[in-house]
Amino acid sequence: xxxxxxxxxxRRLAPVDAARLAAYPGERPARQPLHTCYVPADAVVPxxxxxxxxxxxxxxxxxGLPDLGLDPALVEHVLPRVRRKLAAxxxxxxxxxxxxxxxxxxxxxxxDVRRAAATVAADRAAGSAPPSLGIRAxxxxxxxxxxxxxxxxxxxxxxxxxxxxxxxxxxTESGIVVTLPKVTDVEQVRAFLPVLDALEAAHGVxxxxxxxxxxxxxxxxxxxxxTLARMVHAAGPRLTxxxxxxxxxxxxxxxxxxxxxxxxxxxxxxxxxxxVAVAGTGARAVDGSTNVLPVGPREHVHEAWRLHAGLVRRAxxxxxxxxxxxxxxxxxxxxxxxxAFFRAAxxxxxxxxxxxxDRTGAGILDEPATARALASVVVRGLDCGAVDIDxxxxxGGPDRTQLNTLxxxxxxxx
Numbered sequence: 001x002x003x004x005x006x007x008x009x010x011r012r013l014a015p016v017d018a019a020r021l022a023a024y025p026g027e028r029p030a031r032q033p034l035h036t037c038y039v040p041a042d043a044v045v046p047x048x049x050x051x052x053x054x055x056x057x058x059x060x061x062x063x064g065l066p067d068l069g070l071d072p073a074l075v076e077h078v079l080p081r082v083r084r085k086l087a088a089x090x091x092x093x094x095x096x097x098x099x100x101x102x103x104x105x106x107x108x109x110x111x112d113v114r115r116a117a118a119t120v121a122a123d124r125a126a127g128s129a130p131p132s133l134g135i136r137a138x139x140x141x142x143x144x145x146x147x148x149x150x151x152x153x154x155x156x157x158x159x160x161x162x163x164x165x166x167x168x169x170x171x172t173e174s175g176i177v178v179t180l181p182k183v184t185d186v187e188q189v190r191a192f193l194p195v196l197d198a199l200e201a202a203h204g205v206x207x208x209x210x211x212x213x214x215x216x217x218x219x220x221x222x223x224x225x226x227t228l229a230r231m232v233h234a235a236g237p238r239l240t241x242x243x244x245x246x247x248x249x250x251x252x253x254x255x256x257x258x259x260x261x262x263x264x265x266x267x268x269x270x271x272x273x274x275x276v277a278v279a280g281t282g283a284r285a286v287d288g289s290t291n292v293l294p295v296g297p298r299e300h301v302h303e304a305w306r307l308h309a310g311l312v313r314r315a316x317x318x319x320x321x322x323x324x325x326x327x328x329x330x331x332x333x334x335x336x337x338x339x340a341f342f343r344a345a346x347x348x349x350x351x352x353x354x355x356x357x358d359r360t361g362a363g364i365l366d367e368p369a370t371a372r373a374l375a376s377v378v379v380r381g382l383d384c385g386a387v388d389i390d391x392x393x394x395x396g397g398p399d400r401t402q403l404n405t406l407x408x409x410x411x412x413x414x
Contacts, residue, residue: 213244
């Protein structure tokens with residue numbers, strides 16, 4: 001082949017290569033929370049995460065765990081781990097809610113968001129806050145636009161002030177996740193980015209962005225074109241995820257309340273488009289919630305736990321590794337179902353990874369992309385405490401350095 005032909009091929013495709021790498025930098029290697037817990041701004045109290053963990057343990061002790069449709073031996077094995085998780089790190093990601101979950105009076109929102117911000121900042125400085133936290137403000141629709149930005153401004157001001165008081169002692173990352181709900185147009189995303197820039201500059205707090213997929217317009221635009229990918233790429237590197245809003249989206253489609261659920265076919269359609277839109281961008285697709293809460297008499301708690309565990313398991317099988325939790329007792333089945341999933345996956349994943357790395361035949365010919373997916377499952381299990389690195393070794397899997405390399409993490413594990 002004449003070198004000139006190859007050089008011309010490189011010349012023509014170089015811009016395509018550059019554009020693809022810019023738009024699709026690859027999956028985000030850092031730890032992903034298993035869930036996001038939404039707590040109304042007026043309900044945020046000091047030591048919130050610990051209080052949720054204690055409430056979850058109390059519910060487990062009071063009601064006992066019903067048959068969740070999982071391997072009983074596996075459930076028995078994970079329960080001690082779940083109890084330790086609930087005692088040590090019950091919430092992995094907290095979102096202070098100044099939107100639909102907020103029930104305070106209109107003239108109380110200023111004080112409530114300030115108080116919530118100071119509280120979570122003090123908890124972070126004390127080492128008792130969840131690893132990740134943020135705020136959900138109101139949407140950018142005209143009636144709520146200015147109120148939403150005002151709440152963000154007040155929250156970040158109070159958070160920055162309180163964090164500054166403890167900065168020498170905490171040594172913790174001060175970033176905040178901003179969740180933008182009910183997005184209906186790509187231009188809302190573009191218009192919001194300068195607002196985030198201004199807030200970040202004013203308050204000295206690094207801001208990440210999440211978009212909530214709660215409207216049909218976020219999925220399909222008036223021109224008949226899928227909107228989600230445009231939103232993802234308009235948001236750029238600030239975007240960490242698309243979060244599915246089960247009930248707003250279902251209601252907008254006219255689905256009767258009794259049938260609104262994150263496993264409805266309409267929900268699956270939206271979430272599959274979310275997955276495709278974020279694939280390779282570094283953002284993540286996140287499942288929604290169930291509003292059937294494990295409260296009241298034992299039979300009601302058990303029914304709600306069975307429902308929640310089934311939804312969590314179903315989401316994990318479909319590649320959604322994060323969802324919403326709205327009540328402390330949901331943490332029980334969040335961790336039981338998730339830990340069981342990762343522990344069940346370990347033997348096969350470890351064996352296939354060993355065969356891949358050793359270039360030995362094991363009945364399945366895995367490619368690099370599959371090896372990365374296998375390693376990702378193991379690393380996710382390690383991140384949340386479902387498995388230990390010693391168990392990975394016993395199962396024949398690679399060490400942590402090899403796992404980090406396979407999933408693209410730096411030597412420090414981030």
